[in-house]
Amino acid sequence: MCGIVAYLGHQEACPLIIKGLKRLEYRGYDSTGISVYNDEQLQIYKKAGKVAELEKTLKGKKIHSTIGIGHTRWATHGEPNDVNAHPHYSSNKKLSIIHNGIIENYSSLKKELEVKGYSFVSDTDTEVLITFIEDIKSHGISLESAVRQALATIEGAYAIVIMDEENPDQLIAARKGSPMVLGIGEGEFFIASDATPIVEYTDEVVYLNDEEIAVINRDEFKIIDIENIELDPYIQKVELELDEIEKGGYEHFMLKEIFEQPNSIADSMRGRLDAKNARLTLGGIREQADALAEANRIIIIACGTSWHSGLVAEYLFEEFCRIPVEVEYASEFRYRNPVINEGDVVIAISQSGETADTLAAIELAKSKGAIILGVVNVVGSSISRASHEGAYLHTGPEIGVASTKAFTGQLSVLTMIVLSVAQRKKTITESKFKELLQELESIPDKIKKVLDSNDKIEYISSLFKDAANFLYLGRGYNFPVALEGALKLKEISYIHAEGYPAAEMKHGPIALIDEEMPVVFIATRDSSYDKIVSNIQEVKARKGMVIAIVTEGDVLIPKMADHVIEVPRCDEALMPLISVIPLQLLSYHIAIMRGCNVDQPRNLAKSVTVE
Structure with missing residues (x-):
């Protein structure tokens, strides 16, 4: 959620930050703003709506600054309007801040500050935080020390960047529970929520860890913790190409990413799957391979689309590894006092690797002795660092908010993990193992054939674009696909849709079926085929x-x-x-025909970093 871009260097900051904010639009937001040091003072420009609205506000203004901070906000405290948009000034307008996350004790801090005579313009927790920092700084200490003291006091999650009018050659950034990356160029520094706004300028980055603070000056930077202990920064190379975050001739990122799946799935298997020699190599889980194979229970934690991939993995683990599996919503897992035994294996699935609910569930499971395996797409993300081991998807950046290629990347990686464990446990025959490896290797070519049906799917979409409701039904392995198909339609077209096991239709949903109700059956040839044929007949008998x-x-x-x-x-x-x-394409075309923004659906964010 939200997007942060900041710059300190020798280039004009304003256009660079605007371009960076556009790179982060995929994260989901409802207002945007920028703060620069111009005419020897901090200036803030911000607007509700998209970055294009901010650009209109900035047009014609004479801004010359080589330092600045920018933000796209997804509303938490206060409605999405100009006033609540970030950045925010401190009370004396000498400091400005951008902030991702939630300050949970902001209300009590606000009351204390009001008693001291401070007043507030917005409804946000962020304005309270920067005013709190101003109050600490007013006692004659440096901004660096004031930030450290404030962060030691607040409760909640944050990724912040602060500018100081009295020191326009410095940025201070910090994170806890919300992602932040520092890019290191030649005589310039970049800060962002992820690497997408940075790769155009440098491939050297430092991923900040929780409760780390970056103090950035024009010619140097340092990383400290809240106790003021200086840390050695770990500088990494970003393996991300600029063309991966461009549309590449497609009208929308979502369509591009749907059509990328033959390649993205092949990329997820590259170097891991050798069907010819019947070999799987998963280096990311090598040290925990025995623990995974010997586990009495596997718990899969995830949210949204990732939860659906976890449901498929449950079927796979139980069929081929004979290990009991529970699939949990991460958002519920930590609040119901779950039974976790030492040696249980927890698989955490997240596209972004920053999902707040999943991170919190991981910490709970770790505290009870569970082994954590992360399955994420973003290298260096928080979940990857919090896990004992895991596997990256290697499907490339996914810009569209509604996940497509990350879902199939998760399925590919989870399938390889399952088959590796099954072979280790000897719960799968060698012939079946080889057969499935060959089948898995053939998936990219088979998806290409499905994509050839795009025109037909577009035509079918045109017939149902005005439907008010959809029902998706599947059995066995295709039941989670029904859930995912329904979610995609809801996310991007705003049509109400529900996914059910086909056999459950008779236990309630069948009451909804009439000639106005489109029903999507995932009815491929499998062990439940005859049953799903009967379910189709039941729907047709009711004019569905x-x-x-x-x-x-x-x-x-x-x-x-x-x-x-x-x-x-x-x-x-x-x-x-x-x-x-086909369900992804169906959702895409229906949404386009309804005039919806498929890449940035309303109210949604790509990286959900608040609980």
Whole structure:
């Protein structure tokens, strides 16, 4: 959630920061702003709405500054308007701040400051924080010390960057529970929520850890902790190319990322899967391989789309490894006093690697002796650092808020983990192991065939773009796909949709079915095929409109369904990788036809860093 961009160097800060904020638009936001040192004072410009609105505000203004901070805000405290937008001034307007996260004790701090005579313009916790820092600084101490003292007092999560009118050659940044990266260029420094605004200028970065503070001057920087202990910064190379975060000729990032999946899945398997020699190499879980194979129980924690990939993994682990699996919403896990035994393995799944609920669940599980394996897409992210071991997706940056290629990347990596464990436990025959490796290797080519149906899916979408409700039904491995298909439609088209196990339709949802209700069946050839045929007949008997995802060559279901979309044959354990593709395209086209912003759906954020 929210996006931070800051700069200190020799270039004009304002256009650089605006460009960086545009790179972070995928994170989701509702207002934006910038603060610069211009005409020997701090100046703030901010607007509700998109970065384009801020650009209009800045047009024609004479701004010359080589230091600045910028922000895209996703509202938490106070509605999304000009006043509540970031940056915020301190009371004396000598300091300005941008902030991601939530200060949980801001209300009590605000009351204490009001007693001292301070007043506030906005409804935000952020203005309280910068005023608190100003109050500490007013006692004659440096801004660096004031920030340290304030952060030792506040409760909650933050990623902050602060400018000081009295020292326009310095930025101070800090984080706890919200991501922040420092880019190191030649005579210049960049700060951002992730590396996307930075890669155009430098590939050397430092990922700040929790309760670390970066003090950045024009010719040097240092990293300290809240106790003022100086730390050795770990400088890393960013493996991210600029063209990966551009649209590359596609109208939207979401469409680009859907069509990237043959390559992104192949990238997730590269160097790991050798089908010819029947070999899997997962270096990221090597040290915990025995613990994973010997686990009495696996707990998967995730949110949203990642939770759906966890459901598929549950089927896979239980079928091929014979290990009991529980799949938990991370947001509920930590609040219900879960039973966690030492030696339990917790698999944390997150696209961004920064999901606040999942991070909190990880810390709870670790405190009880669980082994944590992270499955994330973003290298250097908080979850990857908090895990004992894990595996990166290597699917490349996902800019569209609604996850597509990260979902199939998660399925690919989780499938490889499952097969590796099954082989280690000898709960899978060598012939089945080889067969599944060959099937997995063939998935990218099969997805290409599904993508060839894009025009047909677009036509079907045009018939149902005005529907008020959708029902998605699947059985077995395809039940989580039904959930994911429904979520995609809700996220980007704002049509109400529900996913159910097909057999559960008779236990309530069947009451909704009439001639106005489109019902999407994931009805590929698998062990539940005959049952799902019966479910389709039940819907047709009630005049429901059926859209069926079927295995190519199926002759039975096309006679019953109103519309069919064929996908290639595949082992049912791997079918979610294929059957989800038409559902992604269906959601995309319906949303576009309804005039929705598919890359930045309303109210949503890519990286959910608040609980």
